[in-house]
Amino acid sequence: MTAPRLLVVDDEPDLRTLYELTLLREGYEIDSAGSVAEALEHLKAGSYSAVITDMKLPDGSGLSVLRWLEQAGRPEKALVITAFGSAENAVEALKAGAYDYLTKPVDLRQFRLVVGSALGRVVPEPAPAVEDGATAPAxxxxxxxxxxxxxxxxxxxxxxxxxxxxxxxxxxxxxxxxxxxxxxxxxxxxxxxxxxxxxxxxxxxxxxxxxxxxxxxxxxxxxxxxxxxxxxxxxxxxxxxxxxxxxxxxxxxxxxxxxxxxxxxxxxxxxxxxxxxxxxxxxxxxxxxxxxxxxxxxxxxxxxxxxxxxVPPLRERLEDLGLISARVLARIAQDAGVSPTPRLTAGALQTLSRYGFPGNVRELENLLHRALALAGGEWIAAEDLGLPDALLDEGRSESQFAAIDTPLPVEPVAEGLTLPEQLPGDLARYLDEVERAILLRALEQHRFNRTAAAASLGLSLRQIRYRMARLAISAGDS
Structure with missing residues (x-):
């Protein structure tokens, strides 16, 4: 295998030589530079496994090298050497994309360890995760x-x-x-x-x-x-x-x-x-x-x-509520040996979307645990959630209702439809009028809150927006 090639950037010849000798003994190939300009010349001429640069250089800062690597989309790991006690420089280097940093005077044992870690050479024996559930790679x-x-x-x-x-x-x-x-x-x-x-x-x-x-x-x-x-x-x-x-x-x-x-x-x-x-x-x-x-x-x-x-609270991403609930219910049902996995009715999901969730996803999991036990069937209805009306919409304005883009499950409906006494001559126009009337009715019932109206009809917010645009429905219609 080809030895990793490293670029060492430092304007002090003695220190540069010390770093080079230390790394050569570890089996690396080394190029060196004494300034930002010289470092960029090396980088433009070829690629490296890692770049080790001092922060303070005669023609600028080591951060200039980091920024060049970032802008050029280069894969090199960058290690920065900062003055002792300069926490601000270390933090600035990490924010600029450095893999790690070292402080002067550099401890050579730590120097070898950090370089090896950056190149994936420090690999202790694999150990099991300390807590359950930490082994999933995805x-x-x-x-x-x-x-x-x-x-x-x-x-x-x-x-x-x-x-x-x-x-x-x-x-x-x-x-x-x-x-x-x-x-x-x-x-x-x-x-x-x-x-x-x-x-x-x-x-x-x-x-x-x-x-x-x-x-x-x-x-x-x-x-x-x-x-x-x-x-x-x-x-x-x-x-x-x-x-x-x-x-x-x-x-x-x-x-x-x-x-x-x-x-x-x-x-x-x-x-x-x-x-x-x-x-x-x-x-x-x-x-x-x-x-x-x-x-x-x-x-x-x-x-x-x-x-x-x-990490955003659940109330700021209620459009994810349907996906999260489905994933949680699938896990709870599997653990409990329940099959098929129960689903939330449109009314239940609408009720959840009106709740503030002070306990966030953990609280949602607790609610669904209880609801699964109370429902006892394939559907979880709003009343199974046990959320009093007094808790819904508390302290929230309509603008705080997030979009629910996930298609909602439709509650079972009674069979049979009432047909007009006389068949319409223009079926498409007649269906549009019926759909428009139903949408207006749902919107009026929910004070033109499109999220709530969509949920009551088993639609996503995107779907109701599309229908409102197609049928020319606006907030002023009634």
Missing amino acids: TALRLVGESPAIRAVRSLIDKVARSMAPVLVQGESGTGKELVARAIHDHGARASQRFVAVNCGAIPENLLEAEFFGYRKGAFTGANEDRQGFFQAADGGTLFLDEIGDLPLAMQSKLLRVIQERSVRPVGATAETPINVRILSATHKDLSAEVAAGRFRQDLFYRLNVIQIR
């Missing part, structure tokens, strides 16, 4: 929906999965923040390694340090053997810190040091242990407000919030 497919909001989330997942940049997933309780984090892991280079999920708010404060960093035998009463912490368990993989906003300030300070130094010291140990972990975090809180209130460290916030993914 996790993003579980983010059901075709709304613009959820499409944007899936697009961001694809982009950030390719780097080591820390990601902060922000969203209300029950929106699926851990699912987003798992998708980032499953679509990245660490997919075969551990995904360790930790709920920061569920660990007693006096146990945080031991749980996160591990401990040595005899470190405290009850420490009868050495034990790994979350960081060691996730080594080579991904550590997901859920509800990061619940960490006390003292633990935030220790976490910041671990992220910066890339090493942990177990409780009772005298030496630090190097770790290679990608950090993903999530919170339902507004961390900017927490920083302003002094409850969250600003420097840690900047480290974690390099890239932010906001």
Whole structure:
């Protein structure tokens, strides 16, 4: 196999030589440059497996090299070397597309580790996922929906999965923040390694340090053997810190040091242990407000919030409600051994679309669990949902009703139609008049709320819009 070819960019000859010798011993082929202009000349002349660049160069910034790679659509992984303690530069580099960063003075062991990780050479023995359900390679497919909001989330997942940049997933309780984090892991280079999920708010404060960093035998009463912490368990993989906003300030300070130094010291140990972990975090809180209130460290916030993914609440993507409900019902029915899978009637889906879902998708799952048990048939009706009228449309204006583009199941109707006494001479025109009358009636009943009117007729919003346009129906008609 051909050895990976790397480009090293640094204006200090001694450091450049040190990096070159270190990488040559690892079996890489090396080209070097002392400026942005020289680096771009090399890149235009050929391709590389990775580019390692200092941030400060005589004719510009290493970010200029990163931006050129991005604009040219080049596949090279970029590693940036920044001055010690310059968190702003590190964050800026990651946002510009760097795979990872190193701080000066560069630790050569860490240097080799990061380069190897970027090239896929650091591959610890595969370990089973820490929690059930983390092994599916197509996790993003579980983010059901075709709304613009959820499409944007899936697009961001694809982009950030390719780097080591820390990601902060922000969203209300029950929106699926851990699912987003798992998708980032499953679509990245660490997919075969551990995904360790930790709920920061569920660990007693006096146990945080031991749980996160591990401990040595005899470190405290009850420490009868050495034990790994979350960081060691996730080594080579991904550590997901859920509800990061619940960490006390003292633990935030220790976490910041671990992220910066890339090493942990177990409780009772005298030496630090190097770790290679990608950090993903999530919170339902507004961390900017927490920083302003002094409850969250600003420097840690900047480290974690390099890239932010906001998971939209369910009420902002109600057009996905039909797809999500069908997927959830299929899973619940399979677990319960119910066949065929029950379906929501148009009235039931309309009722759900009028509810605000403060608990989001998790609350929807609970509602459907109960409804499946109460329905006892192939159809789940509105009354099976158990949602009082007082909870529907509460505090919401008509503009907040999202579109429901999924075709709705039609409720069973009584057989038999009432035909006119005299057959029409122009059938097409007669059917248009009947359809227009039915649409107007439904719209008037729902105060010209097209989403609700469409649901009552078993149509999608797109379908009712098409019919209204074809039949020249406007909001002023009555």
